[in-house]
Amino acid sequence: MGRPSQIHDEDIDTEPPAEMSGFPQSHGLHAHSSLACVMGQIISNVFRTRGREDDEVKKSIMELHNWRDNLPPHLRLIEGEWRTLPKDVLLLNLIYNQVNIVIGLILIDRCFSLPSECLCWNT
Amino acid sequence: MLLVTLRMPVLEYLISQSGEVFNPQPSTPHSTAFPYLNITLQAARENLLLSQSLRVYSPYTFYSFHYIFSAAISLVVQSFLANETTSSDEVLISEAIDNLKELGKRNESAESCAKMVRDLSVVVANVQLVRNGLRTVSDFVFSPREE
Numbered sequence: 001m002g003r004p005s006q007i008h009d010e011d012i013d014t015e016p017p018a019e020m021s022g023f024p025q026s027h028g029l030h031a032h033s034s035l036a037c038v039m040g041q042i043i044s045n046v047f048r049t050r051g052r053e054d055d056e057v058k059k060s061i062m063e064l065h066n067w068r069d070n071l072p073p074h075l076r077l078i079e080g081e082w083r084t085l086p087k088d089v090l091l092l093n094l095i096y097n098q099v100n101i102v103i104g105l106i107l108i109d110r111c112f113s114l115p116s117e118c119l120c121w122n123t
Numbered sequence: 124m125l126l127v128t129l130r131m132p133v134l135e136y137l138i139s140q141s142g143e144v145f146n147p148q149p150s151t152p153h154s155t156a157f158p159y160l161n162i163t164l165q166a167a168r169e170n171l172l173l174s175q176s177l178r179v180y181s182p183y184t185f186y187s188f189h190y191i192f193s194a195a196i197s198l199v200v201q202s203f204l205a206n207e208t209t210s211s212d213e214v215l216i217s218e219a220i221d222n223l224k225e226l227g228k229r230n231e232s233a234e235s236c237a238k239m240v241r242d243l244s245v246v247v248a249n250v251q252l253v254r255n256g257l258r259t260v261s262d263f264v265f266s267p268r269e270e
Binding site: 087091100102103104105 | 159160162163166167169170172173174176177179180181190193194196197200
């Protein structure tokens with residue numbers, strides 16, 4: 001994370017993962033791929049050093065929090081049960097947190113103007 | 124690349140807050156003025172704990188030190204500000220430095236990350252001593268003595 005996207009979402013014609021009988025559930029894969037899409041938006045709209053638009057920054061942050069809010073319960077961190085959670089769930093939440101950390105550090109000098117709806121934190 | 128991207132906003136923020144860094148009771152809590160602080164702090168704490176859980180699965184992978192470093196730096200930077208971090212954060216930072224040192228035995232970048240977090244922690248500790256009236260600015264230490 002930090003380098004410009006080489007392939008844009010609109011250039012990808014593969015459908016997102018879907019449920020199919022006889023195959024393992026695709027919730028985890030779908031969550032990873034949708035988080036990757038949000039990260040692509042953040043790289044484009046938040047990380048850019050010139051021409052950063054506040055509206056696009058706010059929209060990207062809202063997308064990130066919406067992703068978290070829509071995460072299925074079995075992919076969320078459960079307080080006190082981290083040791084028993086599978087690796088992919090830990091990694092998924094690790095990446096989500098990493099995005100928040102980097103956004104915070106990049107916007108640390110200008111987040112005063114972000115509206116409260118960008119700052120919801122549902123655990 | 125990430126560090127280069129981060130360097131200027133972090134420096135600009137620290138400079139803008141320099142008048143408040145030594146103030147033990149800032150008039151407005153920084154997290155009130157800058158609500159994203161809480162989100163970033165919470166994410167950093169969670170990731171340092173998560174990285175400990177993930178070490179069980181893959182102790183020497185790239186993401187181990189990459190994520191530990193980002194989270195630790197985030198906590199250390201915010202420790203510059205009065206009343207935003209806690210003593211348990213200091214324990215997390217100390218553990219992160221130990222983990223980065225351990226990873227640094229096999230990876231030169233991880234070793235550099237450990238040194239950077241440790242050096243910045245020393246500066247923060249000195250700011251806190253000045254803020255608490257236990258040291259003057261003229262006694263400021265910028266880097267630890269070599270071990």
